[in-house]
Amino acid sequence: MVRGPALGVARAYRRGMARPDSPARSRPLPRTPFSPAFWRSPLRGPWLTSVLGLVLLGGITVLFLTGLLSYAAYNPDLSTVNDKTPDKGLLGFYLFSWPTDPHWLYRLTQGVHVTLGITLIPVLLAKLWSVVPKLFTLPLARSLAHALERVSLLLLVGGALFEFVTGVLNVQLDYVFPGSFYPLHFYGAWVFFAAFVAHAALKTPAAVRNVRQLRAEHGELVSPSPAAPTVSRRGALGLVGGGSLLLLVTTAGQSFDPLRRTAxxxxxxxxxxxxxxxxxxxxxxxxxxxxxxxxxxxxxWRLVVVGRAGTVRLSRPELLQLPLHSSSLPIACVEGWSTSDQGWRGVRLRDLAALVGYDDPPDVLVESLQRHGAFRRAALRANQVADPRSLLALYVNGEELTPDHGHPARVVVPAAPGVLNTKWVARMTFGEL
Amino acid sequence: MPQPRLLPVGSPLQLLLLGCSFALAAYAGLRLFTEDWFGVALWFVGAALLHDLVLLPLYATLDRALVRGAGRHRDRVAYVRVPAALSLLLLLVWFPLISGRVAGRYASATGLPPDGFLTRWLLLTAALFGGSAVLFVLRLRRATKERPPTAH
Structure with missing residues (x-):
């Protein structure tokens, strides 16, 4: 698929200069990447770039929206302990109380965010390949607008790669990026999206025209001296689609227990x-x-429950004396994986609220025995506490919780991100946060 | 004295749009750069440069070498190019897990074995190349059968 710059170019260039009158040369040899003739792939052209661009227009829009939803799902405006981006300012303009219905909501939105992001990687790479000659176009600026557009393209390409790379590294627990993932990925997304919207507004009409057009191609992306093709445009698109499909089928299974082995x-x-x-x-x-x-x-271990009626300390046997309820809920992680519904059994959060004086459930601050970790303390909103499926779970699938799933007690809330389902709960403080 | 040539302004609509875009990018960028502005800038610009000036030339050169190596059998390039590209794509995306560079943290955080990724990637690679080879042989045989028999 790929015919780009080559190491042999400098050699060819010197050879060409040594024999300037060589009769074999009917046209000038490719010189540097700044010369249009350097780029020889017959695949490059407005049609391929436009098809890839339109796929990304749809895909990245979904990624951005599901990303915004994931941000809202943490309820960052509820309490500082949920908020990893306290200086978000206007960027949190759309925040709303994250609902508890449907109970698989976060599993869906975040599964789509991560799985689609991984699936789009080949499309992004192909798109960048298809437009790389433009990086070297001379003159650097034809007009002020053109100069600014090129600066904007740095934000676009740098931003896209920054978002994809930080996301891909974070789901693999490779925290090499410079800072905490949440602010980097969130603010980076806004920088990228600002450039993305401008780019989409400027290019989409032409891209739609190019895809409909069946005439021979022309324009700055088309090589003036194309090499003999080794694959058709459709073949190249097939390879990109095949790469996406391969990533999809080896990833999507991590969101479904029965399919997990396919991931x-x-x-x-x-x-x-x-x-x-x-x-x-x-x-x-x-x-x-x-x-x-x-x-x-x-x-x-004692559970400390604090509210306006005072403080209650409960051992596990005392907790078991309270009415126990069951609910079937998944664990859905910001990293994009999730489990199928698990059968939890425990005390309703709203019953614990009632125990310390709240018949109308308020917000709650949940603290874990964990000593470190970004979410060892997490806040839940009143609507989450009030939901009858929200539990302080003591059992899962008919047995006591295992240590790794939060023994002696953990929170489970429908549709909430995994990290808000606090494990090893030590203290719950009900009331205004 | 000759007047210095000024850069033309260009489309006003485009300027307005880019102005809005830069304002929003700056608003978010100021927040992005609070923690470690140099590191973030390095990652932002570095990602673009590393892709455009290292990764892309690297795979383009590999592909060119492949096409050259195929000589007059250019139509057979795809049988190597496709499995190689797919295998390298998987390696690129899952490099931290396949290389084992996060093995310790991965195993202790998730309770999952960290050593299966390299094996599975190698098996997938073998399947991709193997499948391509089978396809190649089948097509070659079909082409041989369809060719008119040579006279003895």
Whole structure:
């Protein structure tokens, strides 16, 4: 598919200069990337670039919207403990109370965000390949508007790569990027989106025309001295689509327990971490979170519930005396993987609120035994506390919670991101946050 | 004295649009750059440069070498190009897991074995090249059968 710059170019250039009158040369040899004749792939042209551009227009719009939804799902405006971007200013203009229905909402939006993002990587790479000659176009600026457009393209290309790279690294737990993932990916998305909207507004009409057009191609992307083709345009698109399909089928399974083994390379693909009722996927193990068995034992562990009626301390046997309820909910991670619905059993959050004086459930601050980790404390909104499916779970799939799933007690809330389903809960403070 | 040539302004609509875009980008950018502005700038610009000046020339050169190596059998290039491109794509996307550079953190955080990724990538690569080889042989045989028999 690819005919681009080559290392042999300099050699060819010198050879060409040594024999300026060579009769074999009917046209000038490719010189530097700044010469249009340097770019020889017969595939490049407005049609291919436009098709790829339109796919990205749709795909990246979905990525941006699902990203904004994921941001809202954390309820960052509820409490500082949920807010990793306190200086967001106007960028949080659209925030709303994240609902609890349907209970698979976050599983869907975030699964789409990550899986679609990974699937679009070949399209992004092909699009960048198709327009790379433009990077070297001379003169650098034909007009002020053109000069600004080129600066904007740096934000567009740099922004796209920044967003894809930080996302892909984060889901693989490779935290090499310069700072915390949340602000980088969120503010980076806005920088990128600003350039993306301008680019889409300037280019989409022409792209639509180019795709409809069946005439022979012309324009600055078309090589003036094309090499003999080794693949058709449709063949090249087929390779890009094949790459996307391969990534999709080896990733999507990490969002469904029965298909997990088909996700051959995705971080939460393959086999489950263990067998049995508590064998499903784990975000952070007890060992990773620094939880010791001596602080979760029946003698040591107490749940502290604080509200306007005072403070209540409950041991696990005392908790088991409260009315227990069941609900079927998934774990859905910001990293894009999720489990199918698991059968949780425990005490309703609203019953715990009532225990400390709230018949009308308020917000709650949940604190874990975890000593480190961005979400060892998390806030839930009143609508999440009030939902009858929201539990302080003590059992899962008919057995006691395993240490890795939050023993002695964990929160489960419908449609909430995984990290708000706090594990190893130590303290719950009900009331205005 | 000759007047210095001024850059023409260009489309006013385009200027307005880009002005809006830059204002929004700057608003978000100021927040993006608060933590480690140099590191972030390096990643932002570096990602574009690394892609355009290293990754793209690298795979373009590999592909050119492949086409050259095929000589007069240019029509057979696809049988190597497609599985190689797909395999390298998987390696590019899942490099942290396949290379094992996050193996320790991955195993301790998720409770999953970190060593299966390289094996699975190698098996996928083998399947891609193997499938391509089977397709090549089948097509070659069909082409041979369809060719008119040579006289003895």
């Amino acid at each position: 051959l390379l995705a971080p939460h693909g393959g086999a489950e971490p263990a067998t049995g009722p508590g064998g499903f996927q784990i975000n952070k193990t007890a060992a990773y979170a620094g939880i010791h068995a001596d602080e979760t034992s029946e003698e040591a």
